[in-house]
Amino acid sequence: MVLLNNSQSDRSYAILGTGALGGFYGARLQQAGAEVHFLLRSDYQHVRQHGLTIDSVQGNFKLPQVHAYASVEQMPPCDVIVVALKTTQNYLLPQLLPPLVSETSTVLVLQNGLGVEAEAAQIVGAEKVIGGLCFLCSNKIAPGHIHHLDYGAIALGHYSDDNQPCGITRQMSEIADDFRRANVSIDLKDDLFLARWQKLVWNIPFNGLSVVLNATTEEMMTNPAVQKLAEQIMREVQMAAEAYGRSLPDSYIQKMLDHTAKMKPYRTSMKIDYDERRPLEIEAIFGKPLNLAQQAGAQIPRIEMLYQQLQFLDKQNRSV
Amino acid sequence: MVLLNNSQSDRSYAILGTGALGGFYGARLQQAGAEVHFLLRSDYQHVRQHGLTIDSVQGNFKLPQVHAYASVEQMPPCDVIVVALKTTQNYLLPQLLPPLVSETSTVLVLQNGLGVEAEAAQIVGAEKVIGGLCFLCSNKIAPGHIHHLDYGAIALGHYSDDNQPCGITRQMSEIADDFRRANVSIDLKDDLFLARWQKLVWNIPFNGLSVVLNATTEEMMTNPAVQKLAEQIMREVQMAAEAYGRSLPDSYIQKMLDHTAKMKPYRTSMKIDYDERRPLEIEAIFGKPLNLAQQAGAQIPRIEMLYQQLQFLDKQNRSV
Numbered sequence: 224m225v226l227l228n229n230s231q232s233d234r235s236y237a238i239l240g241t242g243a244l245g246g247f248y249g250a251r252l253q254q255a256g257a258e259v260h261f262l263l264r265s266d267y268q269h270v271r272q273h274g275l276t277i278d279s280v281q282g283n284f285k286l287p288q289v290h291a292y293a294s295v296e297q298m299p300p301c302d303v304i305v306v307a308l309k310t311t312q313n314y315l316l317p318q319l320l321p322p323l324v325s326e327t328s329t330v331l332v333l334q335n336g337l338g339v340e341a342e343a344a345q346i347v348g349a350e351k352v353i354g355g356l357c358f359l360c361s362n363k364i365a366p367g368h369i370h371h372l373d374y375g376a377i378a379l380g381h382y383s384d385d386n387q388p389c390g391i392t393r394q395m396s397e398i399a400d401d402f403r404r405a406n407v408s409i410d411l412k413d414d415l416f417l418a419r420w421q422k423l424v425w426n427i428p429f430n431g432l433s434v435v436l437n438a439t440t441e442e443m444m445t446n447p448a449v450q451k452l453a454e455q456i457m458r459e460v461q462m463a464a465e466a467y468g469r470s471l472p473d474s475y476i477q478k479m480l481d482h483t484a485k486m487k488p489y490r491t492s493m494k495i496d497y498d499e500r501r502p503l504e505i506e507a508i509f510g511k512p513l514n515l516a517q518q519a520g521a522q523i524p525r526i527e528m529l530y531q532q533l534q535f536l537d538k539q540n541r542s543v
Numbered sequence: 544m545v546l547l548n549n550s551q552s553d554r555s556y557a558i559l560g561t562g563a564l565g566g567f568y569g570a571r572l573q574q575a576g577a578e579v580h581f582l583l584r585s586d587y588q589h590v591r592q593h594g595l596t597i598d599s600v601q602g603n604f605k606l607p608q609v610h611a612y613a614s615v616e617q618m619p620p621c622d623v624i625v626v627a628l629k630t631t632q633n634y635l636l637p638q639l640l641p642p643l644v645s646e647t648s649t650v651l652v653l654q655n656g657l658g659v660e661a662e663a664a665q666i667v668g669a670e671k672v673i674g675g676l677c678f679l680c681s682n683k684i685a686p687g688h689i690h691h692l693d694y695g696a697i698a699l700g701h702y703s704d705d706n707q708p709c710g711i712t713r714q715m716s717e718i719a720d721d722f723r724r725a726n727v728s729i730d731l732k733d734d735l736f737l738a739r740w741q742k743l744v745w746n747i748p749f750n751g752l753s754v755v756l757n758a759t760t761e762e763m764m765t766n767p768a769v770q771k772l773a774e775q776i777m778r779e780v781q782m783a784a785e786a787y788g789r790s791l792p793d794s795y796i797q798k799m800l801d802h803t804a805k806m807k808p809y810r811t812s813m814k815i816d817y818d819e820r821r822p823l824e825i826e827a828i829f830g831k832p833l834n835l836a837q838q839a840g841a842q843i844p845r846i847e848m849l850y851q852q853l854q855f856l857d858k859q860n861r862s863v
Contacts, residue, residue, distance in 0.1 A: 448855055536756065
């Protein structure tokens with residue numbers, strides 16, 4: 224027991240995107256003794272001088288000194304490269320990944336949506352890529368200052384180019400050890416593709432409708448018309464997953480609806496991005512699932528309509 | 544020729560709802576010599592004292608004196624009762640119609656949507672009810688003051704309880720004579736139900752999406768995603784009409800799209816209602832067509848979704 228508690232990772236981590244998500248998990252890893260290297264953009268000077276501050280429901284902490292970088296060229300190759308950018312930044316990956324990746328590196332993609340690992344896999348090969356689904360509620364409230372409001376668990380799964388289950392790989396287990404040591408709950412999934420569809424059951428209706436309807440989860444779930452629409456959209460996600468042989472039981476949909484009805488009023492991450500006039504992760508969460516569904520012959524007209532509406536709203540939002 | 548030009552209607556008209564639409568057509572009829580009685584609410588005192596003022600693309604005119612009423616009890620029975628209320632006011636018809644209707648009266652329903660004549664027909668009988676579809680662009684800009692911007696034609700059709708074509712009836716021809724004499728273009732339709740579906744091909748996508756997306760016709764038609772969505776929604780209207788044996792050719796849909804792309808930027812009537820925080824005509828334009836489509840087994844998921852979104856937005860809009 225003592226050995227386990229005192230043990231620390233001998234794996235080094237690179238965090239690409241030190242925001243609400245990457246900053247939080249990276250700080251947790253460093254707090255637990257791991258060697259962590261943070262890539263920053265606008266907060267670089269501040270974090271280099273003052274480190275990171277985490278206000279967390281699990282207890283506040285500060286890291287006065289962190290390895291902060293403004294470019295990947297200054298960073299060392301790392302054992303695990305954590306992609307914690309928004310998916311709208313993934314066009315940068317061909318520049319960001321190669322300098323950091325060695326023969327034995329693993330790329331951990333902590334992003335929303337579907338098919339997001341493919342972009343990393345094209346660069347480093349699928350065998351090096353693990354996907355992570357984060358159930359985290361946190362915001363960046365100032366440079367280098369992150370407010371962790373709730374949750375934090377990650378579901379990990381190994382990526383394959385044909386989206387087939389890969390089982391529990393050695394890389395997954397090693398990364399899980401490090402995160403668990405850092406007090407992050409980890410769920411190992413043998414079927415990453417299924418896990419991604421499961422998460423989309425919530426993300427597609429509520430992220431999408433929160434923007435189109437300018438609404439919190441509570442406002443949506445207390446309106447009978449929207450509650451029904453959310454369920455219909457969830458059933459379309461179910462159909463799309465079914466077209467790829469992944470079964471999402473009705474009871475899972477009901478559980479998501481019940482859970483959402485009971486949550487405290489919540490502004491979704493896509494709504495926050497919209498309100499801050501940041502680009503929306505439309506392709507990862509809507510475009511790619513829609514495209515896959517259509518390739519498999521599944522008709523999901525409501526998701527298509529949501530995708531079309533969001534494309535319009537995102538464009539208008541950033542051209543004003 | 545001289546006789547025709549000088550002839551004037553011997554039919555009396557009651558206008559229920561003296562707004563942008565009822566005020567315009569009623570004023571045109573009175574200008575042409577017909578006896579017209581106007582029911583007003585908030586503008587009653589003003590119109591009783593100052594009459595009506597019409598600024599029209601076809602030439603401005605004033606009617607310094609009109610028969611103005613604050614309640615139907617003071618009005619005489621009329622030959623033609625024009626229902627020019629918003630459909631959201633139709634719950635008033637059981638009080639408004641009976642005092643005005645005689646054995647020989649006709650009720651002319653100048654409203655948007657589908658099934659709107661049924662509410663009048665339940666009170667006076669279908670044989671007395673004619674539906675009119677107005678292609679009119681006008682606004683009320685002050686009490687008793689209407690700005691007629693463009694168009695103005697009306698398509699008339701006789702109503703039947705089973706929505707079957709009724710041909711061109713005597714009542715339609717008589718009303719057409721009066722309106723034509725008043726310089727209003729009239730198109731007689733033997734199939735009112737078909738005409739209503741035809742108009743919905745435009746009204747459903749553009750009225751609905753203009754509110755959900757906070758957009759003008761131009762903004763919608765210059766965005767490829769929304770243009771495609773509008774076309775897909777039009778095809779759902781086409782399918783719903785088809786389920787009732789009404790064929791709307793693809794060329795008609797294309798004509799509507801081309802026409803809309805070429806129009807000057809236009810804020811739809813539903814968007815104007817929304818911006819003014821007035822109740823939206825959701826049931827007439829979305830709810831009833833959806834209900835009929837579903838009864839006939841037609842799946843129109845995009846229209847259902849638009850209906851659900853509008854119900855939410857309308858409720859939020861009027862509870863703030």
